[in-house]
Amino acid sequence: MSEPAERARKLDALDELGGKRVEFVLDDVIYLDGNSLGALPAVVPGRVEDVVRRQWGELRIRSWEESGWWTAPERIGDRIAPLVGAAPGQIVVGDSTSVNVFKALVGAVRMAGEGRDELLVDATTFPTDGYIAESAARLTGRTLRPVAPADLPGALGDRTAAVLLNHVDYRTGRLHDLPGLTAAVHEAGAVAVWDLCHSAGALPVGLDEYGVDLAVGCTYKYLNGGPGSPAYLYVRREWQDRFDSPLPGWNSHAEPFGMRAGYEPAPGALRGRVGTPDIVSMLALEAALDVWDGVSVDAVRAKSLALTDFFLECVAAYVPEGRVECVTPVAHGERGSQIALRCDDAGDVMKRLIERGVVGDFRAPDVLRFGFTPLYVGFADVERAARVLAQTLA
């Protein structure tokens, strides 16, 4: 047994999250793409079958009340809350991340008030955030300015209404300093909006603790909610009364079944709801969240860092120097739960890796991206992935 393989055996034996793996449907593929689509939790198929066959098929319309469909967005929001450091009553689930970014940004600009005419957006963020921010700026008459997170402090000022930042860079895996940047945004008197797509479920976020104003995130990556499962919106309790959504659908009405012509927003997080919730996908997500019972996000983070450290160690041991370049920061405080390796033929390499049973993804133009989901990825997987990578690169 090679030295890294021996190390992997020991690390797996000590892994306190190792027992979680059996709660997922896995095979002999090394799945390092949970940061794109999480693996299927074993509890989900049976629950979805119940939702379809019994709740929809037998109870039909009665399920809106009897099966708890109507309250699902806030109930599931409260299940996500502890994973991102939020007290209950501040998160609702529903719509896509893009739609929630729109609600959050228009809401943020309105919170900031008339005098502030600039909207700053993380220039390195996943593109949709920038596109939607541009639309929010256009519709609210603000100017959009893309700024790299590192340059943010110098860009903030009296004109800044709101700032949209991504917690983890989807390409490089760089973790941004949420406490520090949020504090800087607040010092400038602006509203801080965070996109948690690549951090929620992989590391502690601390929304309440660090005073984040608004946040959004998807649920199909580290939260394993299923393909395109509904996203969520966090509105800090102190802001809820002033949160003025650009999508005031009937589900956010104070009295939705009053069917009144005039709009009156519901109190609390409910204000972030829009239309009829997408029940089948939403309850698949609810089932998927069961795997978090008894899991500490700190333990997840510790394992995530151990996994990515170990992957870098194995890559160093197996892959000839200079063949790939790691673009993910080495410092723990700056690293999410993925490793991005640059090489000229990344597209082709990833194709061959997948053929050999190691699934990551390619991000144009030259990045091999490997995501490490601590709930189901083990150290032996990591060693094998690095070994197959080295063979593929050879």
Next chain:
Amino acid sequence: MSEPAERARKLDALDELGGKRVEFVLDDVIYLDGNSLGALPAVVPGRVEDVVRRQWGELRIRSWEESGWWTAPERIGDRIAPLVGAAPGQIVVGDSTSVNVFKALVGAVRMAGEGRDELLVDATTFPTDGYIAESAARLTGRTLRPVAPADLPGALGDRTAAVLLNHVDYRTGRLHDLPGLTAAVHEAGAVAVWDLCHSAGALPVGLDEYGVDLAVGCTYKYLNGGPGSPAYLYVRREWQDRFDSPLPGWNSHAEPFGMRAGYEPAPGALRGRVGTPDIVSMLALEAALDVWDGVSVDAVRAKSLALTDFFLECVAAYVPEGRVECVTPVAHGERGSQIALRCDDAGDVMKRLIERGVVGDFRAPDVLRFGFTPLYVGFADVERAARVLAQTLA
């Protein structure tokens, strides 16, 4: 056998859609709430199970390509197209109806151009349309004016940018004159947007034929897509190049995987997409649409009118005169696929009706609403429903 019961037997024997009933999961409940949540098509559970267990569970990320997930919004849009009289390439599925109303209205105002400062909305429409229209008007600097459909021709003018109308009134079941009102909107140089939630799947719509500009609809009523299944957006082909969405998410980008900082909209209907499509719910809908194979919407409409006529006939025969008042128009050309009966104690009556196995719904303050889905409601159901209603009202 009573005279109506005998008539029901004969009508069922002649029903050319009678054979469709076995394609749904039904029991001895008379389900007259398919205009709120359609019954479960029998093909759905197995297909959803495949989506969850095999496509997600085994193929995982590969399914975006191999299981056709990525193209689902436009593929399923093309399945809905013939049901609403649209040629392929003009409908995408995704998001809720409310979100699609927002895209359509902001898009419509932008199509209409700067000179037109008024947005008209059907004053009798389902409330969410009015709330969203108000937001669209506010964000685009237009004035919102609610107008009853009957008063629309007099309200149109040079100032009108766009008009949002509901094809069938959700409360009364009144069918509005889509060809005539669309022509009137066009004569005023404005853009016509229709909400098809209560008509699609129940009667011919003729979007292409009558020159409708934009349309939205849900899929969980007469299209039986499941609770909160994704809605759709129709953008007439001639307008697609000018459709400027307020929700330009990455799925609507000309090159979504190019991950480019600048937004460039995709050609065609794809421009109506926003974020990652909600696959489980969307593919449940796709399976549900199988029941439409070989079904003519004209046959559905003919049966729908026969069902509602027969219901009125049975109510007249069984219910003492004056006990309820029908608020649905008697003229076929003005009737959707539901019958709304007004009575003072409607809330209580509906509760007792449901206890007796006849499921409709109550709309505040005083309406009993009964929806008739021609694919699975038969004439004997209608006779029994009226009989139980009479007993309940006695």
